[in-house]
Amino acid sequence: MKKILLLLVFIYISKLTIAQKEINLNYQEVDHKIIHFGFTIGFNTMDFGINSSLAPYGADSTVLIPELNNLSPGFHVSVVSSLRLTDNFDFRFLPGISLGQRNILFYNQNKIVEKEMNIESTFIDLPFLIKYKADRIKNYRPYLIGGVNIRNDMARNKEFNDDEGIYIKLKPFDIYYEVGFGLDFYLAYFKLSTEVKYSVGTRNVVSS
Template sequence: MKRILFILLLVFSFSSCFSQRGYKAESLLNYQKVDQKWLHFGFTLGVNSMDFAIYNSGIGDARAEQVAFSPGFTVGIVSDLRLHENWSLRFLPGLEFGQRTISYSNLDVEEVNVESVLVNLPLLLKYRARRLNNYRPYLIGGASFKLDVQSQDALDPENDMLVRLQTTDLYLELGAGIDFYLPYFKLATELKFAIGVKDIINHEYDIDNPGYEAYTDAVRKVNSKIITLSFHFE
């Protein structure tokens, strides 16, 4: 909860830098042509927080929980297809880098690090409110397919990587943001939540590294969650 409040504070602080000019009734309308194009492109930069929703199996004495906040970063491409004055379809392929730490009780190694490099392929529907001077709030939602190119075929005990993740996952995404119209481009700040619908843990044992089965057996199911604060340049 604290990390969500922190990210929201960043969004509102950033937005306030533009709001004074945006609310003036006689302000000059910047970069109007972007909303008239049926297709336009851009790029995105952002920071993320990857998290796990862990459901313990109850097998044995081991218990697992997500600990430690490790911010990651996101880069990608923006493509926006105009469907209506207030609606557009967006495809934002990109890469997401992050790390999660699982804390175990009653096992020899108490913390296990899980690194991820996700190829993100989201298809999202964007609803834009009416433009007010040089800003325009919006809502966005949809689904994304993510491919983890960092997922391991084998355990790595030397680096405390004692669980493996599935390679692919499907996410439901929902967010909100504000478009700021600057003289030569449009800048959007966006806060988005993504929830994985699949069990992300690979429950198969690694026969080449025996003795670590308890780390996998301790969890019944693990879902991935990602919070992303993005800056879109269009």
């Protein structure tokens, strides 16, 4: 009798242990929605790819060489609109705003800083992206993303002004290629994602 009782206790404990190891799949319905919405909040850094023309500057014909000084953190917020194409592909449209700043130093030919300029940007973003989702792994799902982003800088420098430190005039419009990767976390009532994305502009944004 004792052996039977011990056997029943062992079976009960084994089943309890297995049940504890089983993981419930959270928020499964989101994977079957044709359209769903959300929002993103993130941080960014902005820079320039600078090619100096070595053209003389000012009345004394000084040649100044611009160089990006450092990367400053910026802020980004957007609305997520996602259209399900297949089990593994989504089309995404994420209109939003990106705020950032770039600091440029102007060196003379003796490597001495002559001027400094802070360029602040407020971009209206209109990205069109394709998201490839790997198969779901319990409550996680890695993904890749890529596409184009149409951007308009609302805070661009409109006129040169030496007194105010405006030595570069920028064009407002640019088209960016974007690629990235991320991981979806399925929680009980919503899905949380972390993402790293790289964007590169395609046009010369310096205005003469």
